Amino acid sequence: MKKFIPTLLTSLLIMSCTQLQATQESPENTMADNMPKNIIMVVGDGMGPAFTSAYRYYNDDPNTPEIEQTVFDRNFTGTSSTYPDPESGYVTDSAASATALSTGIKTYNNAIGLDINREPIETVLEYAKKQGKKTGVVVTVQINHATPASYLAHNVHRYNYNAIADSYIDDGIKADLYLGGGLEYFIREDRNLVEEFIASGFHYIDKYSEIASIPKDKPVLGLFDKTNLPWALDDTNKHRLSMMTKAAIKQLENKNGYFMLVEGSQIDYGGHARDIAAAMAEMDDLAKTLEYLESYVAQNPDTLVVITADHSTGGLTIGKKTERTDPNINSKYLWRPEFIRAMTMSPQAMAIKFTDNELSLENMNKLMTFDITEADIINMKQAKLIDQGIIKQFNSLSSADKKGKRAPRPYQSVLNVITKIIDVKTNTGWGSISPSGTHTGIDVPVFAFGKGSENFNGFQDNTDIAKKIFTLLGKK
Template identity: 60%
Template sequence: MFSAKKYTSFFSTLTLLSAVALTMNNATATDMKQQGQVKQVDLPKNIIMVVADGMGPAYTSAYRYFNDNPATDEIEQTVFDRHLKGLASTYPAPVSGYVTDSAAAATALATGIKTYNGAISVDINKKPLLTVLEWAKQQGKKTGVVVTSRINHATPASYLSHNESRRNYDQLANSYIDNGIKADVYFGGGWKNYIRDDRNIVNEFKQAGFQYIDSYSQLTELVHDKPVIGLFADLGLPWALDDSNKHRLTLLTKAATKQLKNEAGFFLLVEASQIDWGGHDNNIATAMHEMDDLAKVMEYLESFVAENPDTLVVLTADHSTGGLTLAANKDYRWNPEILRTMQHSPATIAKNIVANDQLNLQEINQWLNFDLNSKEFQQIIQVNASYQQATTLHLLLSATEKTAQKAPELKEFYRQAILTIIDKRTNTGWTTTGHTAIDVPVFAFGKQSEQFSGQLDNTDIAKKIFTLLGK
């Protein structure tokens, strides 16, 4: 167990699913036989798979310091520190090199098989692969997905569907009905793909007997023995910092476990989707508040397992995003103080500044919830000149060049200025706005959690879950 104070820190047979023919890899089957089968009596009744998209090791370290109580000498242990089991490699199929995208990584976590970047639970030959959620459903368990992205985004789609490209969002949304309904609970965003002019998939779910909700307040009105689809945004949910409930993933997970609980057990996928988006944005403020929401989810799941000891919880990341570093520019410090007090995302603060007639230091300080010094305020003042220069240059582009290059937006210039100030204040560093190939942490607790210890590959996680589902 980590001591923060001292700074230590499958298959055997092939099945058919609805209208989808599912294949499996012979090597995977051999691996499963070599691992041996867990005795039926030892199988967990409920399995909760948590994917923290983009959460490399630096994110859990950063959260420890973000969560620290400065009034004490001890750096308090976090829920992540309590349940660390090991590391997992994340590389995709050789055709895509060493750096994975979310689709290939989620496919590995859902099926136990490597594939190419962009694939949604199909192999490198684009043939469908059986997922742990589909297998759990076949075994009579209830199933569900809870995400802060749209429910047909790469990770949830890789557990629920099969497609050659993660970008085929409408096709993936259609498949949730056309290929057979595979879950009893769907919580996340997605109005854009599920309520369209050409097809209203929400209505089709309702015709299939589902409850539909579109606000958090309706969660308390759900009928327990009736499936539910809850869509709460056009695409992904708002940043935790901007949402009406800053722990909305926790709220949705609590509702899902209550809805899924039954004698046969359940399989639930929970994705903290927007940690990854914070990494892509090189936005430490939003990333830490997404981590805080995830931490509250895990603390809730600790209490759920205490009351339901036949439950297994596994948490890992699909990859790490942004090349986050805690300290930059040879300066031996990382200061998360201002991150703790922020109440709005940099994007919302930038939008507020643009909507204001004139720059007002007092108002900006109120939106940030920390005080800018004179140099930092000067950086904000200079934004408009930089934006005007960029706009002038864009006007000089040819029609073809303008089509290929997005016109400058004033709010984006302010947002970038705010991010620069926050990085400087906290001394946060980034190496990329993309993914990295580093191994990611694996956490587990509950029944059979010891199965997830040591150095693993991401495919091992799915193989072990298949075994624990009796395959």
Template identity: 40%
Template structure:
């Protein structure tokens, strides 16, 4: 009888392992890692795919699949899946979160209203895990492809009753100190227009306080200062496939942040945001979304490589919410065609801008897309171009790719679905199963004590 129970238990564990993507080799490696470092966490890296609901990571798997093999291959995300997180806010009027409330939950462990930047429902500031890290003597960093004072990075490093107070949030990065030091040692993202204003030049103030300031990939890679402000766009970056070499990838910024922060003997805290997965979702742009997913995946891979070399590093990756009601399959057709998305050399956003600037529809489409458009598709795009309205044209071009790929969207806003959670390091079990998004901050506060 005892042997029978053992066999049933073993089979059950194997089934569970196959479902969540854990095999015996992974488990042994994890146990060995925890034994080696006694489960201690020195460095914490949080990655947030803004808007990256479950359909985005699934679509990315389709995009990376090798069609010559019968089984769909794992992506860098799949290998580290540990659970799901609930995303709802504590808002008297809305029960689907925005990025500010969700980021506050993950940064401070507090549910709050939509639009709040690390303040509670009484609009009182709440301590963040970045601030706790700085108080404990760790180096700190924020990396994003939006403006660095956008909702998600802002919620980790500043406090404000409204996410839309961009100038005040930028000021907070400089003015709000801990033990006489600026809270964030490495700031990399967009937002020049908020840091260099008529009323205040924060760039010069940071430079006067010992920060190196960089504006290009080359300048960033040449930087040797462990206090760094990098602003690479007036607001947000172009989408990944639209960027010039002078604008760094998320991976390059993440690598730079890791190199500088890891010099601190007491460890570091780093938050990395794939910001514009969300922006593409709002625009119902599958090409832009998958471009941003690739950018985010490469940054995650770099973080995992770092964590494998430094076994006292805990990595957790999740999303703040899902955006757009993105679906794989549409109109009753049971098919998803990634090749239609891969046919775009630039995003529909980029193409629409080129047409608005005066380039012909045919010239732009033939230059940046590898498939031939049908007469119906061309007519729709030309009709949209004749209205001389960027948003209409962008939406029309996007819909051609969505339709060909078999991708659907239900909204231009957010949805309330649970989001995936991925982890690597000595404390993975803290993030497993179905958790509240506030649990992420609460667990990390524990690591930092």
């Protein structure tokens, strides 16, 4: 018995030391084991929770009794607050929110990669590049717009588009791949940045058809339109974000991994325009991109995908009126996405066609893919006259008076009538009464899948998302 006790004590001491050593080492080992090789940050610009809910019903197959889950539903992990620095109140713009998502720091509205003192802050993309990873941005707006710029640049104001574009060369090339729009900012009278990128070793493309032939061993600059890409409904490839993302991943894959920003940029534009048809087509483009990324992560489990919005736009409401407020509704609660599922042209494109041509009720019914009324056509004709008057008045101004003013769009009043028709048909509401739908301050959803995705569970601030990504990139 006396021999047994020292032996037992020795065994317990060894076990205790072993457990202590494991406890001391486990956090570091766990973090190392949990660090993904590749990180894909996806931003649905303007994509508040009403947009993902609306997409579920828009995407629903009416021939089945169940409402099918979407890629958003099955990857939901939590929510995020979006407020900017107190200097700008409670409602953020895209620049301040994208800077929070890229740096982990709150800042003022319009800031690009700067803190409240107007000092540059390192972004997750810049840090990933320092760690030896390849980096890239894929967007459906100009590549020097607020969100991509907030990962790539540092500027006092988001609308300094030329200066931001210049910084993509002047401050050092920070990405191995850029796909989106913005040609007019990169080929200007005063400077040809495309030539400078080519001189720096980049392969340049300006057509979707050229994406398939990108050389594997070269960095890529792809600019496919003067500013933003066309609406998904009007583009030659209605899933252009998915197509660009697939090509980008193929280009960025390497032994050290990569960090990539992907933005479904024009969901926000749909909210600003209070255009549910255009917004849902943009959501569909983003959803198809995420479905591809799901399959990619299944084959590449060392990849993390994080998805969120920078803010919500327009105050979207799924269901606006009831039978008490409109006898045509015939229901207390109703939303009817079937009127927009079959649309193949954006309301903006329809408005331009109606403005440029004499279109009959029959013609408009074909364009809309559902029947409208003679009263609707009369309203559109009256709107056309209003637009003509606005253009005439603007053109009569002197050059001095036009300076600083934005030229009115010759189809805007017609577009307003068309989107109103669609809102009535679908029973869609918009909380914003601004001529251009405003941002709202509500929390936005967060989705994640792949290695390390559990870090994004629950409620968090938008700055927390960047902080977690920095940690997953190995920053102490």
